[in-house]
Amino acid sequence: MPESFQDLLSDIAQSASTSTNPAGADAARRRGRQRTVRKQFAAGVMAVALIGASAGLALALAGNQGGAPKPITNSGTPTPTVSNTPAPPSTSPSPSNSSSPSATAPGGTGDLNTIVPGAWTPQSQFAINPGGWTANMTKPSINTADRQWFYSCTTGTLTHLGSNGYQEMTYKPTSSGTVFSADQVLFFFPSTAAAQQALGTIRSDYAHCPEQSVGVNGVPMTGTVQQTEQLDGGYAWLHTFRTAQGAPGDPANLASDNHEFFVQRGSVVELVWFGGDTTVDRQSNDLTFLAALESNLCVYGGQCPPTKHPLTASITANGSTALHLGGSPIEFTVTVSNNSDDTLRDIAPIVSLGHCTCSNTPVSMMPAGQLQLRDPSTGAWKTVFYDAEGTGMDYLLSLSAVPVPPFDLDAGQSVTFTFRVQLDPASANKLSGPYHLSDGTASIDVSLVHPVANADNIQIGNSPTAALPVTVLLN
């Protein structure tokens, strides 16, 4: 006799019950405590209530069961019993992608219920490992319900930032075997001022919130948030969790590695999140991606296109730019300036020797030499890493290439370093066979990075940020 539907369903549930590995009550308690640190970014009302039922109890969630999307009323007061319980996601009928939709509703604010294709940055521009991305949906969803994911210090209740709702696209890596995910979300606010205020709160939280210290698996971990870029109202953060052994942590509500981009234009705040359980790409150019996001989102108003990165570097010679093999060093000055209205943190210049036409080797690397940094207080010269550029980005990413401790620059502040470089007279003798040196040209490059302990440096802007042309002479 075949099994009944009820028996089959029971078997399935039993199989799941048997397969699961309970994390334990202790882990639940830890997770509960962590929730006082990491709360949700509210885009919805927590309208919930418990009521009794015929069985002696039951519960009813007084809220958004199905039906049309409901506007978010942030004045809603959660009941104290289940204030953190998310309201269900309410989905609206799919919006029509008209050929020329209006980006803004009457009154000049972004319209939650209108999908504006041009506001979305295509996944082909997602310059984050693992490379190719595929959308999980054909068009963005429109939501007015709660959305978790954001990083906030707020305790007790949801952080009400005042969003009317959000549009969302989700993505997965095109290639299999890579554990990554991506979301692109547009949050709509009643006004530009409200959107600016919301992003300000997010920035403040990212700068000050304490991190989870124990994963949901019970393993202690260290969380770090590092702002990697900022550009015209756009910000990029790298948010990671690691155990004492350096393995990825397992935080609640987040991946171990989160590369997050926030951009505000008009009354819309955009989030693009890349998450994974392995290291998220640090080498990509966050600035370029922020610029792409801003160039698209500015259909809702605000600056368009974005300006250049506010952190700049320059390099100037203090005399001759002729580098003689075995000759005297040439001296140059590197200046790093913060042209923004904010303090930029953990910055370091990297001075590297660019490719040289003086070498006919396949990589055309600069001949060996010595790079020195002058101590401004004593005038003494200190030898630092001679960083010749090769075929990859090693010259930029290695911590050993950083000649000075990372520093902060206040708004409008500049800092200057003096270097000198000379070429090893024996360089010519180190080449053999068909390879030889001759007179040629090269450059001394300066790039900017955020040094990261036990990891690759994070590139700031383009590399090089500035270059000093030099002549290489054998005699």
Place this chain on the structure above:
Amino acid sequence: MGGELGFDEFYAASFRRLVGQLYAMTGSLTDAEDAVQEAYARAWQRWDKVGEYGAPEAWIRTVAYRIAVSAGRKAKNRLLAHRHEEAGRAQLPGLNPDHLALMAALRRISADQRRAIVLHYLVGLSVDEIADETAAPTGTVKGWLARGRKAMAPHVSEFAEAPSGAGHTRPIHHIEAGEE
């Protein structure tokens, strides 16, 4: 049932059962595990109240369901699911083709219908109790159950109109588990 000891006992006694129920509702063991664990975390934050309810298990189940269907949670769980798939945990052990076909049939109906059917046929709740748990009118619950049964009828003979000789058919019509 208040107090830390009560919470531990409650957790130990109910966690696996609730994961099984949430799995039937969501079709994802990863979603179910994470949502149930998160629901326990939230329950702990207010255990003095939840623990005093007559049926805290219903509280956990409802909160876990809402967590499982929330957008942000899904983002994290996509990662977890991927990780588990990589580890070869994509399929539950001990399931035969009938089970897989049933799961595929459940995926074909709406989330509300699936939730109602699981609450009714697996958890054993009455229509009134489902209405209480889902905060929906009883008429709506009846509609979910009726439409869910009708939608699954091509695949579940129990839900089909009784044709002649129906007793000889298999309860589940096999379909590809991943078929949509």
